[in-house]
Amino acid sequence: MNNFDFHNPTHILFGKGRITDLKDQIPDDAKVLIIYGGGSAERTGVLGQVRDALEGHSLVEFGGIEPNPRYATALKAVNIIHNEDITFLLAVGGGSVIDATKFIAAAALHDGDPWDILTSFGSVITQAMPFGSVLTLPATASEMNANSVITNPEKGAKLPFRSAHCFPVFSILDPEVTYTLPDRQIANGVADPFVHIIEQYLTYPVNAPVQDGFAETMMRTLIDLGPKALANPKDYEIRANLMWTATLALNGLIGAGVPQDWASHMIGHEITAYNDTDHARTLAVVLPSLMNDQRGPKCEKLLQYAANVWDIRDGSDNERIDAAIDATRAFFEDLGIKTRLSDYDVDASGIDHIVAALKDHGMTELGEHGEITPKDARRILEAAA
């Protein structure tokens, strides 16, 4: 196993009715900026629950964070923080709202151009405002990690950053608030954590049976429960297990002490920056093609994945790897997620654009060995056309 640091300070409050516990998580004298998205939190009544829970607190609200949150919108919230003397931020929404809140929390205390936060991938951050979250869409684990991804359409960029200062102080996970998710977001919320797990698992063995076993159990859980959540959207047990799996998939636990890949994500971000395709869908396009392309360096883990996740044990190495890739693609397609670039209107000129953007953004040495270059990304994308 590799050396690692593991520190995760986020307090999780999980279960039915937990939004009422908000009042105990935020200091009484805080001036709170509630940050939300395009209106689903209002329509579904979650914002109402939040306002009720925080009765007596001084509240200001900022709505309009987009899916794939925009840099310019986040900066508007930073202005409000300065003008209104806000002392605490509360994100109410999915990964986009929580990611935006992390950027806002850091930008509000950043001396200098906030764009530096993104171009430095977060390394310039020395402090951030305290913030919590009420999660409405389990998928990204943003509720329990220090990562964020911000889109700037003017610069054609979707850039990730990370900072130890950007963990939520707390996150409230009430599975009942996910009952209102449309099928598209339920499916995204299964595919996205699945690929998060893969990025921390499908590399090369380092004798880490606990991380591997945890990862394999979570993948089998997503494979089992994903279709069931689509068929029975108000089954509490299914939603609760999916919600916690999505959080554990990227809260640092299974990635501690093992090599990590993240090439599918970095290529996928450029697809979203190109035409706003849902994050999870970009991953479902890139991953099967990347698995096929990287079957040499990933051979041992691909065979382990075939056996322990899909129970594929017969045939030659190549036959088992083929079968595991087919099963992965079929899993996404059965969730209603298309797995070809042409399904998302990306043609040859789109691939040119995406490969050029990878170069522009310094994504030139991707994968667990740093050996996936833009030329390799082109081959992976062309095979996913």
Ligand SMILES: NC(=O)c1ccc[n+]([C@@H]2O[C@H](COP(=O)([O-])OP(=O)(O)OC[C@H]3O[C@@H](n4cnc5c(N)ncnc54)[C@H](O)[C@@H]3O)[C@@H](O)[C@H]2O)c1
């Ligand atoms: N921070 C991380 O570690 C991390 C990891 C993966 C992805 N991301 C980023 O997160 C973003 C995607 O986040 P997401 O997948 O959570 O989706 P999202 O936050 O973009 O939300 C998608 C849509 O679902 C709606 N919605 C949310 N909750 C709802 C509910 N309970 N009922 C009905 N509608 C609801 C929203 O209004 C929105 O229109 C992308 O920008 C992606 O790059 C971040």
